[in-house]
Amino acid sequence: MINVGEYNTLKVIRKSTPGVYLDDGAEGILLPNRAVPENTRVGDEIKVFVYHDSDNRLIATTETPRAVVGDNVRLKVVSVTPQGAFLDWGLMKDLFVPKSQQLSFMRLGGEYLVHLYIDRQTGRVAATEKIESFLSNDPLTVKENDEVSLTVYRPSDMGYVVIINGIHTGLLYNDEVFQTLSPGDKLDGFVRKIREDGKLDVVAGKRGYEKVGGEAGRILRMLEDNGGYLPLNDKSDPEDIYRMLGMSKKTFKMTTGALYKQQKIIFTQTGIQILGEGD
Template sequence: MIQVGTLNRLTVVGEFPFGFQLSTGSDTEGLVTLPTAEAPANLAAGSTIEVFVFPDETGSLLATTRRPVIEVGQTGVLKAVNVTHFGAFFDWGLEKDLLVPLQHQESTVDLGMNYVVHAFFDRKTHRILGATRLHPFLNEHGENFFAGQAVDCLVYAKTELGFKVVVEGTHTGLLFHSDAFIPPRVGDAINAVIKSVREDGKLDIALQRTDKHGRDTLSDAILEDLDAHGGLSTLTDKSPPDEIYARFKVSKAAYKKALGNLYKQRKIVIDKQAIRRTEQKD
């Protein structure tokens, strides 16, 4: 079955002056037209090709060999290239821009700005549309996640409490300001962990693990970094937070705790200019 709004591998079942007819097989159900200008030179009857399928203004299915930034059901960062009284258009990598109707906008869209957009197939209009109001399309309840689980997140809004994020492309979560030691920007893709799953199933997110496993992992990373640099590092507990985050993706507080634990274990020595690996090794 042909999936509208996603990539499909289809077979050429017909050739015409204006293009090729594609299908899932030799049958003629669900034919898709690939314009000649979009087709590779060696395409012929019986060939298979991967294409993105979308409806035109009449509802007929067209195919393109171009790949959009996001497919139906996906969320990503797009740039607003036109704003009208009924909606905003976003560049998503295809010839025709993606429309985000006014009723699907979280807030006013400004021309030239980047926004986090979700693509969906609107059954009423039989069109692929976008939305910057994400909650209707994403799951707020993540009972299948667990505390400490590593997740990929996309920041889509800033609030008084913190930052709203898309978790693994399917769920929403909240990164509190207190857990955002390096404040992200809307549109940033971040590596994070599940801090907790609330009783109502909503997800709290953190930029690093704060349990014993997280601390042990950071300690191991510090020792490996020292070994890779001859047992010496100028990244001390006095270093700027952004330098610490750039190397270890953790807060300065977490780094200082890990250094303190390694010092107590006599695995490192610390002075004002550097930390050094002791000769004692695991």
């Protein structure tokens, strides 16, 4: 069985001028020459991504798309027609978003968070901005303190609604966010609380930093989100510290001093650097 819009491992059944054909239980799926691995022989098995070409024929590629069916991803619009928009997803044939599946008027060059699905009428991979119907917290597949992957979905009055592990929704509160976020941004996090109504509260960053709490936890999570380094020290302008961390310079100096004594950070000439367990 061939899974369109996903990776399949298929056997080479014959070679031809345009490429090699892969076993689909029928006439075969073409893997064009440009994507055929060197020294491929009949009988070899190749991992390929399967989708439809411009003539609505199944075609295989060894190229890696930016997303597969079921993924939620931010993609750029490369062309717009009266019927819909086309997104760059890393393959020669662009990904179609029907006009009926757009929540806003997609513009050329804009980037939008979409969900990839199989269109029932055509059998093709398509994209939609109407992600809500693909998300549910019933049943839940996570529990409190589980580490999860987060995708920013949309802003809310209290913070950001995020997609958890691609299937659930949760809330990332404003006071837990120390950077500017946009729909489609990817973060690592963990489940802080599961509410009685099944709603989830999440925190960005590694679970260990939650235990630190307060301003120290804020600095450590911000470090984690920025590759382990922040260009702030005791000589930094108070406005820069407040803009980045939401705290006064006095609080920053006291907190970083405590983190230094706990051997969680070091001071550099230009900022502060997080220390790992092996440092």
